[in-house]
Amino acid sequence: MFETMQNLTGIPWYYLAAMNQYEKNVARLAKNKPKQTGLISIQVPSYLWAGKANPYLDDMKPASIHFFSGMGKDANGDGLANRQDDLDLLYSVSLYLLKQGTTETNIREQLWQYYQHPITVDIITHIAKIFLKYNRIDLDEYTFPIPRPYSYSYRDTWGAGRGWGGRRIHEGTDIFAGYGTPVLSTCYGYVELMGWNRFGGWRIGIRDIHNNYHYFAHLAGFRKGLKQGDIVKPGERIGTVGSTGYGPPGTAGKFPPHLHYGLYKFNGRNTYSIDPYPSLKKWERQTLKKKKGNQLK
Numbered sequence: 001m002f003e004t005m006q007n008l009t010g011i012p013w014y015y016l017a018a019m020n021q022y023e024k025n026v027a028r029l030a031k032n033k034p035k036q037t038g039l040i041s042i043q044v045p046s047y048l049w050a051g052k053a054n055p056y057l058d059d060m061k062p063a064s065i066h067f068f069s070g071m072g073k074d075a076n077g078d079g080l081a082n083r084q085d086d087l088d089l090l091y092s093v094s095l096y097l098l099k100q101g102t103t104e105t106n107i108r109e110q111l112w113q114y115y116q117h118p119i120t121v122d123i124i125t126h127i128a129k130i131f132l133k134y135n136r137i138d139l140d141e142y143t144f145p146i147p148r149p150y151s152y153s154y155r156d157t158w159g160a161g162r163g164w165g166g167r168r169i170h171e172g173t174d175i176f177a178g179y180g181t182p183v184l185s186t187c188y189g190y191v192e193l194m195g196w197n198r199f200g201g202w203r204i205g206i207r208d209i210h211n212n213y214h215y216f217a218h219l220a221g222f223r224k225g226l227k228q229g230d231i232v233k234p235g236e237r238i239g240t241v242g243s244t245g246y247g248p249p250g251t252a253g254k255f256p257p258h259l260h261y262g263l264y265k266f267n268g269r270n271t272y273s274i275d276p277y278p279s280l281k282k283w284e285r286q287t288l289k290k291k292k293g294n295q296l297k
């Protein structure tokens with residue numbers, strides 16, 4: 001369907017797919033889940049669909065919607081601009097995003113107009129880049145961040161008073177391992193952040209297609225060549241375990257070497273941390289199972 005829209009309107013399919021994915025993620029976290037009638041998760045607010053000054057919020061007449069500068073269009077030819085109809089909906093959203101042109105800057109500008117939230121604009125753009133790189137949208141695989149042959153240990157330290165994560169309340173899981181142990185990306189994602197932080201030391205932040213932000217801190221170093229804006233896949237090496245942080249750039253050795261792993265969600269308004277321990281346990285089990293499966297083959 002996203003490809004059909006690309007052929008019809010010229011909108012790159014991965015932007016539409018990313019916007020849809022973003023809204024699906026937000027809807028999943030919502031307390032009062034909006035009811036979704038079609039296959040598409042994008043929920044256009046009525047004032048945008050019908051037009052801000054339109055007295056009829058549920059207006060479906062293309063002529064009056066156009067008069068009030070609403071974005072609703074009829075694509076399936078039934079004479080109604082119906083935002084519950086997937087084709088009308090995607091067509092209207094495509095034309096809205098294309099208002100200024102097809103470049104990334106143009107589309108980001110329209111995403112800003114639509115959502116008025118800088119994090120949302122970034123997340124959608126980054127999901128689009130991940131979709132484009134792999135040319136598909138089912139990128140749901142995750143991996144434990146330490147490869148199997150290396151020894152490590154961790155336990156559930158969520159909210160513990162002390163930790164080396166750089167926050168008053170410990171927002172993450174510390175995985176203890178030796179210096180130089182490889183650190184792997186846990187997900188298909190976009191490298192949003194790389195650099196030094198007074199508490200986190202050398203750290204990397206990766207956004208996945210489910211709005212999650214994966215945070216890896218206290219690294220000894222980054223994989224050579226890895227840079228901000230790169231797209232990574234689960235199991236891809238991103239750096240090595242260290243003990244950096246708690247001082248100016250380069251400070252190390254103030255605590256035993258470990259990977260601080262944090263997981264943050266974005267619900268459309270705010271970013272908040274969740275306990276990554278259950279996810280780590282799950283990915284660890286899955287990775288083990290996969291290894292065993294491979295050995296049997």
Ligand SMILES: [Zn+2]
Pocket residue numbers: 163164165166170172173174259260261
């Ligand atoms: Zn920590």
